[in-house]
Amino acid sequence: MRINPLHFTVRGLIVAALGLAAVLAQEAPRSQGTPKGFDSAADDALVAMRQEALKLKIGGVAVVGFFQGEAAGSWSSKMVVVGRMKDPPSTGNNGANLLAIAYAKATEMVDSHRDSGHAGRPPMTGEVGWEGGVIARTATGYAVAAFSGGRSQDDVEVSKAGLAVLKSAL
DSSP, X not given: OOOOHHHHHHHHHHHHHHHHHHHHHHHSOOOOOOOTTHHHHHHHHHHHHHHHHHHTTOOEEEEEEEEESSSOSSOEEEEEEESOSEEOOBTTBOOEEHHHHHHHHHHHHHHHSSXXXXXXXXXXXXXXXXXXXXXXXXXXXXXXXXXXXXXXXXXXXXXXXXXXXXXXXX
């Protein structure tokens, strides 16, 4: 009987690929899932936030997100820039990355389950401790909305507009 070395090479590659796929499937983080309709609800929420920001004559960054359960092992989020993403540096001022600030507000809320700036503890490294984000419990998890770019009270109003849309859809 003659053995074809190419047969073993192709067979070996197939076995290796199947084995790797099995390992990756076992080790891949398991998403807790995002409710159906999150993408559409998030888009609608971001439109509402943009409209509120324009009504208040402010620019910045809007972020919305959702995670299932009590602890965020994974989450889905979307963002939109409303006019500007950062404030450039000037003399005596390092400038501001509004996208980073909006996400810092959101992550503070994901950890504390409270509106940003009201975590009930001092801000941790990576958090800003500033108001401007709001969070609400839904039937299956938590929805968050955060805005950075205006005064804190204006950021809160913009975020409330987005959260209202998310809550009604999720």
